[in-house]
Amino acid sequence: MLTFESFTGINNVLPERRMSGADLITALDVNIGLTGEITRRYGFTEASDTCHKNIWQSAGYMLATQGSELVALHPGGARNVIDPAIGHSRIWYCNLPDGRTTYTNGLIQGVTDGVTGVDRTVRAPDSLGAPDVAFGSLFPGQYRYHLTAVRLSDGAESPAISSEPIAINGGIRLESLPVRVGHAINVYLSGQDGEGAYLAGSTTGSTFEWGGANHDLVLPCRTVGAQPFPVGTITACWRGRVLTAVGDALWASRPMAPHLADWRDFKPMGASITAIQPVDGGIYVGTDNDLIWLAGDTFDQLAFMPTKRGPVVLGSGIAAPGDRLKLGDGTGGGAAMLCIAGGEIVAGFNGGQTSSLTADRYKTTATEVCATFREVDGIPQYMAVPQ
Known part of the structure; x- marks a missing residue:
């Protein structure tokens, strides 16, 4: 011994x-x-003799891949197939505040409640249909109409598609609307001069007719100008928004709408993104070049501040409690993060302060890992398994 x-x-x-x-x-x-x-170290107890990969703990259930399937495993043994053909690539997850979890492999993306899975985005209607005249009380003039697709299972609404101005004198009838299983179509009309978009009604069929008065058009369309949230890889949740990495760009969804984005809500990081970890007062973003601190409370005002810690290993960024991480002669506080930057294990704290936990003692040459933080018998442990 x-x-x-x-x-x-x-x-x-x-x-x-x-x-x-x-x-x-x-x-x-x-x-x-x-x-x-x-x-x-304690030994292991086999929980299943089936090969599971891409394991993730969600709210009350666990996600994993078995073969090419993404499945949700519940306490008691219940098993639900979330995606039957997601494949064998690495999957990136994000737990949402409402208990659902997003998943993406960079090509296929979705969101699940542990029972079923749906696309994370809602595709806009495939066409505008064909407008025709109808009886009604609208003032004569030029109008635009707008269509959105609404997923019936959760009410998520797609970006809007818009018509050219058309002449209306009384009412409007739409024919040959694109029908999609599990979805309705919301129809919006502009004001008399073609400006704005206000709800006229909804249909699950291929026709729609409306002849109300102009003062009945009051509920605005919230998705005009929006676009589907891009399919990315690394994903995190920050201040009601979903963040994702698309190459070297950090994208943010609309607040409380993880399926929508605006064209301006992205930030170039200068190199491929390898980690995204929010803390209080900002977001740590790892790249192939450096660990970046984005300081601020709103996405459009985040300030870009390099930490000079070196390249960050893909998949190494995870959340950790600051009071369990060494900072100077004591410990930190609040929300914090851990990653591998410049070959060293680096802690990042609120306010952008970073500290190497292994400086001059330990370096790794790993290029991609699957990481987590845990405590065993009160001992904080950072685990990074090479992939």
Whole structure:
């Protein structure tokens, strides 16, 4: 049995000849306590003999892939197929405040409540149909009409498509509207001069007719000018918005509308994004070049501040409690994050302050990991499994 009178930690930076008897180059299957004590790591208990990958803990259920299926596993053994053909690629998840979870592999994306899965976006209607005249009370003039698709299961509404101005004298009838299973079409009309978009009604069929008065048009369309939220990879939730990485661009959804985005709500990071981790007062974004601190409380006013910590390993960014992470001679506080930057394990705290937890002692050459933070018997542990 190997014993230590004192143990200073793992060190793979110094040459072996310069190490003391209190250093280790590597340590397998052990836990290292808060005062340097070494204990044997607990063994594993098999929960299932089926191969699971892309495991994620959601609110009351677990998501995983089995073969090409994405499934939700519930306490008690219930199993629901969320996506039957998502494939074998890595999946990125994000837990939403309402208990649902988004998922994406960069090509296929969706959102689930643990029972069923639907597309994260709602596609706009495929066509405008054909307008015709009808009886009604609208003032004579030029009008535009706008169509949106509304998913019946959750009420999510697509971006709007808009017509050219058409002459209306009384009412409007729309024919050959695109019918989509599980969706309705909301029809909006502009004012007499073609400006604005106000709800006239809804239909699940291929025709719609309306002949009300102008003063009946009061509920505005909220999705005019919106676009579907882009299919990205790394995903996080921040201040009611969903954030995602699309190459070197950080995109933000509309507040409380994870399926919609506006054309202006993205920020170029200068290099491919490898981590997104919000904390109080801003967002840490890892890239192939550096760990970036975006300071601010609103997306359009975030200030770009490089930390000079070096390239961030893909998948290494995770949330952690600040009071369990070393900062100077004490610990931090509030929400914090951990990642691998410049080969070192780096903690990021509220306000943009960062601290290397392994400086001059340990470096890794990993290029992609699956990471998590946990506590075992009061010992905080950062785990990063190479992929």
